[in-house]
Amino acid sequence: MSTPGRGLHGHVLDTLGPAITAGEYPPGSVLRTDELAQRFEVSRSVMREAVRVLESMHLVESRRRVGVTVRPKAEWNVYDPQVIRWRLAGADRPRQLRSLTVLRSAVEPVAAGLAAKHATAEQCAELTECALGMVANSRGHKLEGYLIHDVAFHRAVLTASGNEMFARLGDVVAEVLAGRTHHEVMFEDPDPAAVTLHVQVAEAVRAGDAVRAEQLTREITVGALQELDILAP
Amino acid sequence: MSTPGRGLHGHVLDTLGPAITAGEYPPGSVLRTDELAQRFEVSRSVMREAVRVLESMHLVESRRRVGVTVRPKAEWNVYDPQVIRWRLAGADRPRQLRSLTVLRSAVEPVAAGLAAKHATAEQCAELTECALGMVANSRGHKLEGYLIHDVAFHRAVLTASGNEMFARLGDVVAEVLAGRTHHEVMFEDPDPAAVTLHVQVAEAVRAGDAVRAEQLTREITVGALQELDILAP
DNA sequence: GTGACATATAAGTCTGACTTTTGCCCTCGG
DNA sequence: CCGAGGGCAAAAGTCAGACTTATATGTCAC
Numbered sequence: 001m002s003t004p005g006r007g008l009h010g011h012v013l014d015t016l017g018p019a020i021t022a023g024e025y026p027p028g029s030v031l032r033t034d035e036l037a038q039r040f041e042v043s044r045s046v047m048r049e050a051v052r053v054l055e056s057m058h059l060v061e062s063r064r065r066v067g068v069t070v071r072p073k074a075e076w077n078v079y080d081p082q083v084i085r086w087r088l089a090g091a092d093r094p095r096q097l098r099s100l101t102v103l104r105s106a107v108e109p110v111a112a113g114l115a116a117k118h119a120t121a122e123q124c125a126e127l128t129e130c131a132l133g134m135v136a137n138s139r140g141h142k143l144e145g146y147l148i149h150d151v152a153f154h155r156a157v158l159t160a161s162g163n164e165m166f167a168r169l170g171d172v173v174a175e176v177l178a179g180r181t182h183h184e185v186m187f188e189d190p191d192p193a194a195v196t197l198h199v200q201v202a203e204a205v206r207a208g209d210a211v212r213a214e215q216l217t218r219e220i221t222v223g224a225l226q227e228l229d230i231l232a233p
Numbered sequence: 234m235s236t237p238g239r240g241l242h243g244h245v246l247d248t249l250g251p252a253i254t255a256g257e258y259p260p261g262s263v264l265r266t267d268e269l270a271q272r273f274e275v276s277r278s279v280m281r282e283a284v285r286v287l288e289s290m291h292l293v294e295s296r297r298r299v300g301v302t303v304r305p306k307a308e309w310n311v312y313d314p315q316v317i318r319w320r321l322a323g324a325d326r327p328r329q330l331r332s333l334t335v336l337r338s339a340v341e342p343v344a345a346g347l348a349a350k351h352a353t354a355e356q357c358a359e360l361t362e363c364a365l366g367m368v369a370n371s372r373g374h375k376l377e378g379y380l381i382h383d384v385a386f387h388r389a390v391l392t393a394s395g396n397e398m399f400a401r402l403g404d405v406v407a408e409v410l411a412g413r414t415h416h417e418v419m420f421e422d423p424d425p426a427a428v429t430l431h432v433q434v435a436e437a438v439r440a441g442d443a444v445r446a447e448q449l450t451r452e453i454t455v456g457a458l459q460e461l462d463i464l465a466p
Numbered sequence: 467g468t469g470a471c472a473t474a475t476a477a478g479t480c481t482g483a484c485t486t487t488t489g490c491c492c493t494c495g496g
Numbered sequence: 497c498c499g500a501g502g503g504c505a506a507a508a509g510t511c512a513g514a515c516t517t518a519t520a521t522g523t524c525a526c
Contacts, residue, residue, distance in 0.1 A: 007509065009285065033477070043511045045278055048478085052242065052282045053289045056315070064477045065519040078401050079312035082289070102347070103340075103398045110339035165336045168311050240478065265507070276480045281509085297508045298488040 002085050009049040012040050013082075016050060020059050020070060021083060022090035027072040031060070036068075057083055081171050088175055093183070100176050101228055105221035107169060108157065113214035115160035116205045123160040124206045130156055131202040138195045146190055147181045153198055157217070160205070180227070194223055235318050242282040245273050246315075249283065253292050253303060254316060255323035260305040264293070269301075290316055314404050321408055326416070333409050334461055338454035340402060341390065346447035348393035349438045356393040357439045363389055364435040371428045379423055380414045386431055390450070393438070413460070427456055 005014040016036075019025065037047040051068055054060045057077045062068045077083060078099075087096045119127070133149030154177070155170040197220050204213035238247040249269075252258065270280040284301055287293045290310045295301045310316060311332075320329045352360070366382030387410070388403040430453050437446035 009509095045281075045512090046510070048278075049282055049285045052285050056286045056289050056313075062477070063519085064517075065475060065521095067476065074397070074400070076401075077313060078397055080289075080310060099396050099398045102343070102396050106343035106399075107336075107339045110335070114335070163332050163335050164307070164311055165332045166339075167307070168309075242478095267507080278479070278481090295508070296488085297486075298490095298506060300507065 008042050008046045009053070012036075012042060012047065012050040013053060015040070016054065017059070017082065018086045018090055020054070021076070021086040023073075023092075025070045027070050029070045030067040031070070032067045033062075059083070084172060084175060088179060093179075097176060097179060098228055100172055101221075101224050103169075104173060104176065105218075105225055107166060108154065108173075108221055109214045109218040111158050111161035111163065111166045112201060112205065112217035113210040114162060114166075115157050116208050116210040116213040118162040119160040119205050123156060124202075127153065127156050127160065127202045127205055131199045134190075134195055134198055138192065139189055141189065143181055143189075147177060150198075151177050153202075157201070157205070191223070194220060197223075241275050241279045242286070245269075245275060245280065245283040246286060248273070249287065250292070250315065251319045251323055253287070254309070254319040256306075256325075258303045260303050262303045263300040264303070265300045266295075292316070317405060317408060321412060326412075330409060330412060331461055333405055334454075334457050336402075337406060337409065338451075338458055340399060341387065341406075341454055342447045342451040344391050344394035344396065344399045345434060345438065345450035346443040347395060347399075348390050349441050349443040349446040351395040352393040352438050356389060357435075360386065360389050360393065360435045360438055364432045367423075367428055367431055371425065372422050374422065376414055376422075380410060383431075384410050386435075390434070390438070424456070427453060430456075 005011045025031070033044060033047050033051060036051075037044045040047065051060065051062055054068075055062055057080050058071055058075050059077075060068050060070050078087075084096070084100070087093070115123070115127075130149050130153035134146060134153060137143075137145035137149060151174045154173045158166045158170050158173070161167065197216055201213055201216045201220070204216055238244045258264065266277060266280050266284060269284075270277045273280065284293065284295055287301075288295055290313050291304055291308050292310075293301050293303055311320075317329070317333070320326070348356070348360075363382050363386035367379060367386060370376075370378035370382060384407045387406045391399045391403050391406070394400065430449055434446055434449045434453070437449055
């Protein structure tokens with residue numbers, strides 16, 4: 001799903017990014033470009049490009065005569081998909097997963113409500129198709145198939161909302177759902193009630209019932225939050 | 234509020250970033266680093282660093298033998314504060330403002346609810362202080378003073394929610410509120426009802442009444458949305 | 467102690483040469 | 497006429513070295 005580092009500077013980022021987001025270098029730590037270039041066996045030009053990218057993510061700050069200092073966590077661009085991926089792959093994965101799920105619980109219901117108002121016929125069709133796909137894969141340990149349709153469903157809702165900010169959260173939701181299936185314990189088939197809720201959301205959007213779509217989606221996200229509490233109370 | 238471009242590459246970004254986000258180069262447009270370097274009168278190294286940053290924002294994609302191609306709008310990292318600033322300064326400012334306000338309407342009520350549960354005594358104190366500051370500046374054309382406390386209030390709520398993703402939206406809210414005061418028409422004093430709502434939110438958070446804090450904040454954001462509809466129906 | 471000044475340090479910049487990938491075109495064979 | 501294969505060239509990618517600039521810090525005079 002993620003894009004592996006293109007070029008040398010990308011390879012450097014694939015190592016440095018996760019290290020920084022994992023807290024391996026505490027805030028205030030000072031790195032020197034030349035030293036990093038030697039460590040990664042790349043030229044200074046390449047290392048400078050990598051540092052610029054980290055700087056644009058607000059992970060570090062580069063100052064003359066000082067070096068490259070790691071910024072406090074609170075200043076990181078935590079919405080950057082790359083940063084999200086790095087953090088999800090690292091140690092504070094559970095914390096990150098919780099933050100993202102709370103974000104989902106705020107955004108998705110509103111998005112569903114908007115989708116009920118703005119969705120085109122094609123979008124409604126895709127939505128019901130996804131929901132049907134979820135039903136078809138809800139029994140018999142077809143977890144991968146279920147995941148694909150689940151992701152597609154939530155992506156479709158966010159897109160159909162007509163709000164670009166919501167639409168761009170599709171990747172985030174995809175990461176969260178994939179994480180639940182792959183990393184967390186999920187041996188059994190998905191909760192039938194959740195599957196039903198998705199079908200009902202598709203119906204509500206098709207019917208243009210914004211309030212109902214929002215309320216049903218809220219129930220879905222509440223379920224997702226409870227799931228987290230059960231796994232790590 | 235924004236950070237002016239540090240160094241030469243920053244200066245290049247200050248020009249190229251707004252140009253791209255403004256749609257001056259339509260998706261699929263091809264730029265060449267050498268040509269850009271000449272145009273901005275910087276070395277290729279500097280231009281390459283700038284391109285890397287634009288690439289990390291998913292605004293462009295650099296490929297060998299092709300050049301630097303502008304990506305479609307739908308792929309941009311629209312949560313990057315820098316991108317948000319560029320777009321707010323550009324032509325589709327109204328559209329962007331609307332998207333962000335809808336996002337606020339989804340996030341802030343939930344954040345307020347969480348704040349009611351998690352806020353510390355200090356955070357409650359700061360919240361009421363901000364609300365009082367808003368009241369003090371709500372009459373007599375003290376718009377700047379009002380804005381400062383308004384921003385501080387919403388920032389405090391988002392921070393007190395305890396969710397880092399919410400907290401990082403403080404800058405976004407600040408931009409939106411500042412935009413309303415500075416760019417949109419706002420000659421008169423703020424709506425007294427809105428001021429009252431802020432005070433009541435502070436009270437609800439202090440009292441730990443999550444439902445009430447969420448509901449009141451929802452009223453605030455509904456007001457913000459209506460304000461937009463009045464300005465551009 | 468305080469201010470001005472000197473110094474060392476690390477980032478910032480530029481240049482030029484070289485390497486590597488890859489889109490494109492041309493040819494050749496079916 | 498068309499498709500496969502090979503060669504060409506364009507543009508990004510990489511590197512090394514020299515130079516510039518800002519600035520933190522230490523020093524010295526007052």
